[in-house]
Amino acid sequence: MPKISNKGKLMPASPIRKLTPYADQAKQQGKKVYHLNIGQPDIETPHVMLDAIKNIDFKVWAYTQSEGNLSYRKKLVEYYNRANYNISVEDILVTTGASEAIIIAMQTCLDSGDEVIIPEPFYANYNAFAWMSNVTVKPVLSLIENGFALPPISEFEKLITEKTKAIFICNPNNPTGYLYSYEEMVELKNLCLKHDLYLFADEAYREFCYDGSKFYSPMHFDGLEDHVVVFDSISKRYSACGARLGCFITKNRQVIQTALKFAQARLSPGMVAQIAAEAAVDTPQSYFDRVNKEYTERRDMLVAALNKMEGVYCPNPGGAFYVVARFPVDDSEAFCQWMLEEFSHDNQTVMMAPAAGFYSTPGAGRDEIRLAYVLNKEDLNNAMICLDKALKEYPGRKMIGSKESVVAH
Structure with missing residues (x-):
């Protein structure tokens, strides 16, 4: 056998x-x-998404562009720029869920044996994605006693070696629900600039911030343009987990062009999910x-x-x-x-x-x-x-x- x-x-x-x-x-x-x-x-799920699926009218269920439909990416630009991301369609790669975006990022930005530092506890599949990409996860412990706040930057510094290529956060966090503060995001920005690291940010829960708290993305900080890769998904925002549609966002031209090669190898994201997600951008507040x-x-x-x-x-x-x-x-x-x-x-x-x-x-x-x-x-x-x-x-x-x-x- x-x-x-x-x-x-x-x-x-x-x-x-x-x-x-x-x-x-x-x-x-x-x-x-x-x-x-x-x-x-x-x-x-928002009715506007479901209605878009019910009203689909095409005669050939065709491939889409490897980077995602242009019309959908234009709608995504509207969504993100309302949130002050200041991006263009060239900065977005549509993926089969945020999962594929993370796998593509690891294979684009890290070589076999390279290391990524992640505050733990973290979404369990990050371990799986790293294993698939021959990347080593270096955990930095956050504590329940302070609500799983960002660990001290000194703890990150202890883990940084010549193999370290990225810091990876999920904000708001899965599994803890922790929402990173402005001050914590500034600390991460400075750390990545100091050591010339990528800052990976899983933002699938961006819409879910409570008690009037404000969400801060690394995309909001000047000077990080070549360092930040954002992962996102429509799964949670629109309660559309089964659509399996996400995206990869970066202003780093070399990263996006390299990531596109991996995207081309898997051909394209699904057409129907993109039609529904394009309509979803108009979901009322x-x-x-x-x-x-x-x-x-x-x-x-x-x-x-x-x-x-x-x-x-x-x-x-x-x-x-x-x-x-x-x-x-x-x-x-x-x-x-x-x-x-x-x-x-x-x-x-x-x-x-x-x-x-x-x-x-x-x-x-x-x-x-x-x-x-x-x-x-x-x-x-x-x-x-x-x-x-x-x-x-x-x-x-x-x-x-x-x-x-x-x-x-």
């Missing part, structure tokens, strides 16, 4: 989907499973206002409920629609699996994502869990009732007051 490649054997599995077989088994047993494990919003209000209420409900549970600590995030909370459990993966295999309350249970999978440092995040507040408030409340009861029954619960479970609030 032919062998599987070593790369394939070592390719990291998704911690977000790892427990899916247990959830499927729970459903087969008749349990209702509240999915807080994955960032799949239940918010309705009222849609985003309603969505923001809904997510703010969900966040407030979730954070309050978690912090009322004995031994649980959850920071209040400024963006995205995730939290990472610390639980009084021996091992969060074992707890999340137990929730699906062994526990039910009124024939209901909860699926969550163990946070260890969002860390690159071995052993980090073992008592932390990511929860996505993507369900309506009634379901979210029921999920919190289940979770509270589960924690009281879990046989691997830590004793409250033990050194491991104490967190500074």
Whole structure:
């Protein structure tokens, strides 16, 4: 029998989907499973997108340009320039989701064996994309005690070597929901200029900032034009995860021209998704206002409920629609699996994502869990009732007051 490649054997599995077989088994047993494990919003996709698909009128489902339809890129320029990005159509490459944009960037900007520094916890698939690109991730630890703020720049400096080529942030952050401040972005700008590094910025959650907080992109800072590569997606902004459409933005001409060669090798992004996304740029602001209000209420409900549970600590995030909370459990993966295999309350249970999978440092995040507040408030409340009861029954619960479970609030 032919062998599987070593790369394939070592390719990291998704911690977000790892427990899916247990959830499927729970459903087969008749349990209702509240999915807080994955960032799949239940918010309705804007009607303008769906109408654009319903009204499609073409006779040949053809290739598009490798860089994306010109008409769509022109609409994207409108969107980004309303947000003060000051870009042109030549600065945008349309991709099959932000995932492809990140993979293309890693292969464009980094050689095999080069290193990228990423604050952890981080979106688990960054590890997978780096592995596919023969790039080494160097994690710099952010802490739950200060809400997962940007680690001190001195910690980044310790990791920089001749192999370091990029700093990579997600803002607002998946999985923590942290929103980087103006001061933190200035620190990152100065660091990248000092060491001549790329600054990769995943901005898929740009629209989700709460409590009047302002979003800052590295595209807003002068002097970084040749350093910044932005990744974006329509998945979260328009609740259109299945469209699989994103983009890659940079003002660095050499980078965009090189990235286009990788884009040409995969031919083109999908035509129908671009038609829908082009229409989506005209989504009224009222849609985003309603969505923001809904997510703010969900966040407030979730954070309050978690912090009322004995031994649980959850920071209040400024963006995205995730939290990472610390639980009084021996091992969060074992707890999340137990929730699906062994526990039910009124024939209901909860699926969550163990946070260890969002860390690159071995052993980090073992008592932390990511929860996505993507369900309506009634379901979210029921999920919190289940979770509270589960924690009281879990046989691997830590004793409250033990050194491991104490967190500074």
